[in-house]
Amino acid sequence: MTLTVVDIATCRANFEALSTQEKGQWILNWFQSHSSFSEDGHFDTKFLVGSVTVCLTSWLAVLGISKSTFYNIRKKFQRGVIEVGSSGPLKGKMSCESLCAVAWLREFSANYAEKLPNEIKLNLPPCLTKKYVYELYLEQASNPVSKSHFYKLWKRELPFVTIPKRSRFSKCDKCTLIKEHLSTCRDKSQREKLIKMREKHLRQQNEERKKYYKHISKAKNNPEKYLSIIVDAMDQNKTYLPHFLYNGKYLSNMWKLRLNLMGVIIHGIGIYGFFDFFQWSHGSNLTISILIHCLLMLETLPDTLYLQMDNCPGQNKNRFILGFLCWLVEIGIFKKIKISFLMVGHTHEDIDQVFSRFSSLLSRRSVLTLPKLMTSFEKCYTPTPTGIRTDKVFNVSEALNLENISGHSKPHVFKIIKENSKATIYWKKWSTDPIWQKCDGNLLKDPNLTFQTIRPSLEDLDFEKLEKDVRGSFSYFKKEEDKQWWEAFFAEDTADYESEDEEIFPRLWVKKRKEPLANNEEEDLDISDTEDAIPPVIIGKRKSIKDNNSILPGSMALMDVPKYAGEWPQIGKVVSVDGTCNTFNIHWYAGSKSSSWKACRRAVQGGKGRREDWVESVSINYFIMSFSLTPSGNIPRNVKEVIDSYHD
Structure with missing residues (x-):
């Protein structure tokens, strides 16, 4: 007999009218009524569409049955199952x-x-x-x-x-x-x-992270004994102003104001975001100033501070940060400070979760002014963060009287306590190491410290181009108040800013908790990676670098100038040496350890867009070594090794 289209359509329609469970039971019933055992012990099944016998492939195609469903039900028939039962777990339910x-x-x-x-x-x-x-x-x-x-x-x-x-x-x-x-x-x-x-x-890396969260737990459960702080900076590409949700050709190519967000979590107390537009060098002075601001916000200060930072040598892992923390211990603000650095490449923690939520919020809205950017930051996370505009930075790097220190780039944990009236530094490679290694000598020479503010500078900001492009984008501004904010910003003048000294010690001392508390420190678990030994941290005079240390005009020089502590390495070309050899003029260069170096130029103050070579007089005390760049303008390998070992 011939199979007709009507037979196919009728069989398919009748089968599709059944529920999933009914379809399974119908197939099982078909096996039971259309199967017979052959002489070799196997069973044969007859497949019909209407009254026409067809092969298995045609039967499955006509009814729309998948092969997996067919063979699963055939297995049940072979096991003697007579009822399919439930078709399986409910959708969305897991075993x-x-x-x-x-x-x-x-x-x-x-x-x-x-x-x-x-x-x-x-x-x-x-x-x-x-x-x-x-x-x-x-x-x-x-x-x-x-x-x-x-x-x-x-x-x-x-x-x-x-x-x-x-x-x-x-x-x-x-x-x-x-x-x-x-x-x-x-x-x-x-x-x-x-x-x-x-x-x-x-x-x-898991143990290092656990240690960090253990410090957080101690600070939250015993705020009268412990204070836990994490400091980190957000990706600067996310915080340009004005920030538009939709960018046309003009908005995509316009000059924008680059802003920096430094995030701080004081665990158990609050989340803070410090905003600035690079009026100050982003080095250790900025980090120390933000720490001072956070400490001054607190009502009381406990005896122990846990500080978590990333491994950036320019802002965090340098002698100026360690020196400032030594000062806090030596003058009695804290009895113990422990500074921890997570593994390089494994440093993203709870503060980065705040940055992630802020970045996600900015991807969904336009933000045209700094006040609105700070308001958006305060709405991005729970508990609610606090946005703060950085208004002063202290010149701590030049005020600190410090010994040299080397080898401090390798350890991940430092402890500072007071011994014999002096702040003493201990270090460990990992927090789980059983033994603290003591640094011989004291990093801080003199605890007398003057906190002088640094004059903000907009020299690195092309103000004329920014003003021209932002005014050109005013047609995209919906609110007049946004335009008024930019007008006020362009009218700001930092020329009349005068540096001033501030009394920080008395303001910190009044917050010091006076009553003594019991010390319940716990032993560290020893599971550390002891195979890879690291060189010791040395305080005092560094070993002399056996290289060409003569300062000759035309040669390149590696330097360590305190006021540029946030920039490393510091490299320039020697222009001239004065007669007494106490100073030399340097033409600054810009680059990195892995890229070529080129001469720097800077804006002429009041020069209406004119630029000049960045030449500056530097003390010979800040000179480290002289060398020559490779033909491609890169740093030679031996100089890279010095840079890595110096790491200030």
């Missing part, structure tokens, strides 16, 4: 095994992932792979799900947890090297060594 897998992945992410400052994501260390994460899960799960299902759960339930292939943020060298070696290594024993190295590395 107990799936729930346990998701819970495990959440906990794993909480321990090892970093919060990104520019988007709502958690990044696992780049040395990991999904396969390796699943293998870790198998080791701990009593009833694990399959690999494919684990990947599906990851994609569906935790899409914000990723393993980045590349990142524009700082990378962990060890993670990168391990991943590269694993991708090319085929030797089984070598791969096992690399995997063990990765496990140890991940445990260490």
